[in-house]
Amino acid sequence: MDPSPRPSPHVVLVASPCAGHVMPMAELARRLVAFHGCAATLVTFSGLAASLDAHSAAVLASLPASSVAAVTLPEVTLDDVPADANFGTLIFELVRRSLPNLRQFLRSIGGGVAALVPDFFCGVVLDLAVELGVPGYVFVPSNTASLAFMRRFVEVHDGAAPGEYRDLPDPLRLAGDVTIRVADMPDGYLDRSNPVFWQLLEEVRRYRRADGFLVNSFAEMESTIVEEFKTAAEQGAFPPVYPVGPFVRPCSDEAGELACLEWLDRQPAGSVVFVSFGSAGMLSVEQTRELAAGLEMSGHRFLWVVRMPTHDGESYDFATDHRNDDEEDRDGGGHDDDPLAWLPDGFLERTSGRGLAVASWAPQVRVLSHPATAAFVSHCGWNSALESVSAGVPMVAWPLYAEQKVNAVILTEVAGVALRPAAARGGVDGVVTREEVAAAVEELMDPGEKGSAARRRAREMQAAAARARSPGGASHRELDEVAGKWKQTNRAPYE
Secondary structure, three states: OOOOOOOOOEEEEEOOOOHHHHHHHHHHHHHHHHHOOOEEEEEEOOOOOHHHHHHHHHHHHHOOOOOEEEEEOOOOOOOOOOOOOOHHHHHHHHHHHOHHHHHHHHHHOOOOOOEEEEEOOOOOHHHHHHHHOOOEEEEEOOOHHHHHHHHHHHHHHHOOOOOOOOOOOOOEEEEOOEEEOHHHOOHHHOOOOOHHHHHHHHHHHHHOOOOEEEEOOOHHHOHHHHHHHHHHHHOOOOOOEEEOOOOOOOHHHOOOOOHHHHHHHOOOOOOEEEEEOOOOEOOEHHHHHHHHHHHHHHOOEEEEEEOOOEOOOOOEOOOOOOOOHHHHHHOOOOHHHOHHHHOOOOHHHHOEOOEEEEEOOOOHHHHHOOOOEEEEEEOOOHHHHHHHHHHOOOEEEOOOOOOHHHHHHHHHHHOOOEEOOOOOOOOOOOOOOHHHHHHHHHHHHOOOHHHHHHHHHHHHHHHHHHHHHOOOOHHHHHHHHHHHHHHHOOOOOOO
16 A cells, blocks of 8 residues: 655745845745645744834735745844944844744744755854754855855865965956956955954855755856856765746735836836836935936936935945835925935926936836836846846846845846946945946947847846746756755654
8 A cells, every 4th residue: 555645845944134035035935835845934033123024024925825834033132232233243143043933933843844945144044954954955045156256255265274364366266257356246255354254254164064055046047157066066066056046026016106107108118217226225415416417318218216315335224114205205204304305406307207206116026027118227136137137128237235246247247138337336435427327328228239239138038037937947947856855855743
């Protein structure tokens, strides 16, 4: 008599409280349940910032309750962390201090856990996987290039003699002929005087103990790097890397103000430049005004999501939720509360009809998928990049912080779906002038060799992304291979 069929392997995904991490992990959980025969629980954290808690709650609420379980761990105290601590340091501490709560939850799951999948800010969860005797796979919400950079970072550092330090070579080879300049490396990996440098080093060392990596990318976009990782895994030099993306949120998840979509409906097909720097990206007051002047000078139609400018030199703000700034302004807020108030005098009037500026937020997936949208001026956050690629929209790459400069290299030099102004090298110290803004927009929108090539590559990558994530596609097969391993090692309940 045949034995009873095994229950679906229960996979627990652990997402750090960053907008760019929770959303793609939610999509991964959906796919594991819908297409790969798994049960899934998505675990998130709370207490770091009200806006991050709200974002996580919104993502969890969008999950199909009948298939994907959602758990938010209790808050832990961070009062003793220095007030000037880096945002990355806060996340590492939050995750570390939440391990007892996570352990308690995992032991409460009836039927046990087949695998733990933390994102790359939660690498310490791999130690918990070892403790519980289950496989641990790291989810990389960005691309294989970022993972390749982290691998090289540790190899260079650990290759030095005891007591010595090696600077990263400039350029640093990632794979094959793909290289990255020091100027495009994330700041946290370059400054040894910053505590986050050592936290990142320890975190990446821990990654090498993972059973594998699930990466939010697809093989055709980064074929050289993907192939080198496959070779490294075959040689036992690095854990297996599985490109399983792209994970893009459904349009149906984006509720909210529809005025900008109604405006797009009135524009000619392929005529609008969409400008947005993500939920956390910020420009200086001067850069905001230069960008406005450049858009006006270009003569092209535009839809611009304007966020509050920075006044302290930072190029990001993860802890403030600006989605409802415009509603607060209508209730009597002043200049300091209204992003549009920082635009040049008369700008809105002069560009009325061919341009629309909206405060703080727009339904990005729906905007990028709209027939009127032709180009995207982007900060190169990886979720935004994949949304643009999936819509077949070429980009002007304007990275601001974190790994966005690495992303820009991949989008421009490897995938060929973006153009990058020479002055757009991240941060807020250098200013991209109005002339450079206008030239970048015109180069991407107007007939010409570079713009035509980027538009063609965007269409090709759109088709490749659709193939990769379709049933039987390369990313689908990669995730099916991993799910198959979990089914073979499905664990009994913990004792």
